[in-house]
Amino acid sequence: MREVAFIKQNKEKWMSFETAISNNDFKNPDELASQYIQLINDLSYAQTYYPKSKVIIYLNQLAAKAFQKIYKTKREDSNRIITFWKTEIPMLMYQYRKMVYLAFAIFTIFTSIGVISAANDGEFVRSILGDQYVNMTLENIEAGNPVAVYKSGSNWGSFIGITVNNLRVGIMSFVLGVFGGLGTIYILFKNCIMLGSFQYFFYEKEVFWESVRGIWIHGAMEIFAIVICAAAGLILGTSILFPGTHSRFTSFKKGVKIGVKILISTFPFTFFAGFLEGFITRYSQEMPHAISVGIILITLGCISYYYLIYPFVVNNKHNVKLIS
The missing domain is CATH 1.20.58 (Methane Monooxygenase Hydroxylase; Chain G, domain 1)
Structure with a gap:
């Protein structure tokens, strides 16, 4: 036919x-x-x-x-909340998996730019992080505790402040996707450049391993969640740019609905990352290596499984063969 x-x-x-x-x-x-x-x-x-x-x-x-x-x-x-986490979000992540991959690709490229820039310009880290922060970190390194900054403030104060800031970054990553995804890319660029230069700074000062043991206790979930929020922002942006068979407004409404669901799904991970940063990271230098590395691997494994592997499990279970 x-x-x-x-x-x-x-x-x-x-x-x-x-x-x-x-x-x-x-x-x-x-x-x-x-x-x-x-x-x-x-x-x-x-x-x-x-x-x-x-x-x-x-x-x-x-x-x-x-x-x-x-x-x-x-x-x-059935329980709507259970359905949301157990099936709806994984199915959305499967359907829009290419946007997730794109967000991670952009994250990797921008972070690499931060590393390369810091490696080739001795003043780049100061221009990104500021003289005060760099000088404080240098003092901490000389004192034998490179990530002592995470010990400042109270546990609860740090937890609340950090969580609110990370939620703000995640929400902005999504909301600014309304500008055709360019706003989302800008948020990723800004944060990835900072992350790459920050980590290279520790590498240059020969305390890279100590920084990893501290920063990534909370950073594994924190950074991963922000990338997922960015994927939601890219979905919103493409819904405006490429409406397909729908009107642009109908496609936009669909993009908002899907993006908000994905954004909300990151909140528990962001809260838990804030808890780790406020209550656990401050003790990273004193705890055995096996424990700090174990926390990093477990947190990274959990969030990676939920967003990257479990969607395929759910899709295969329901036998839905869709393309994206």
């Missing part, structure tokens, strides 16, 4: 299905599931015979909406 004939034959059915999903106009879940199966069959047919067609993108997006609607309908009496 020619592609034009295929679209003409099924167009009315697809549009009717899309309208029903948007208006929640289904008499029962079985009706929705039945039409969903037909849609998946059409998607498979299109992927086989028209692999380069834009209709695949449309059907894929429609299938994603239908799946979420089916799951929601079947789980009306």
Whole structure:
């Protein structure tokens, strides 16, 4: 069958299905599931015979909406919070995994720029971090405790202040995505340059390992969460730039909804990172290496599994074959 004939034959059915999903106009879940199966069959047919067609993108997006609607309908009496964390966020992370990969790629490039700049310009670190902070850190290094800055202030004061600041950075990373993603990239650039130059500074002073044992106790979750927030900002930006088959405003609303959900999912990790920085990092130099390294590996492993691996587990479990 020619592609034009295929679209003409099924167009009315697809549009009717899309309208029903948007208006929640289904008499029962079985009706929705039945039409969903037909849609998946059409998607498979299109992927086989028209692999380069834009209709695949449309059907894929429609299938994603239908799946979420089916799951929601079947789980009306279940715990909404559990569903959010156990299924909804992982499915979104799977569907938008390329944006997550892009955010990490940008993070890596900008951090590398910070390292290279600090390595080639002796005054670069001071221009980024300020003379006062650099001088204080040099004094701490000479005193044998490179990360003594994390001992300043009370436990609770540090925890609250740090958490509020990290939440602000994460929220700004998402919200500024409204400028076509450029605002998000700027926030990443600013923070990654600082991170790269900061870490090189410790390397240059031959206390890199000591800094890693301290900074990354909380930094593993803190930095990872900010990158995920940046991915949400990029999703928002691309929803404006590339609306696809939707109107730009409809696509924008969808981008906001998805981005906010992803942003909220990072909050517990950000809170826990703040707790670690306020209550644990300050003791990093006194604790055994095995404990500090163990904390870093466990925290990094947990957040990496949830955002990078678990989405594939959930997708395979529900047998939803979508492209993105």
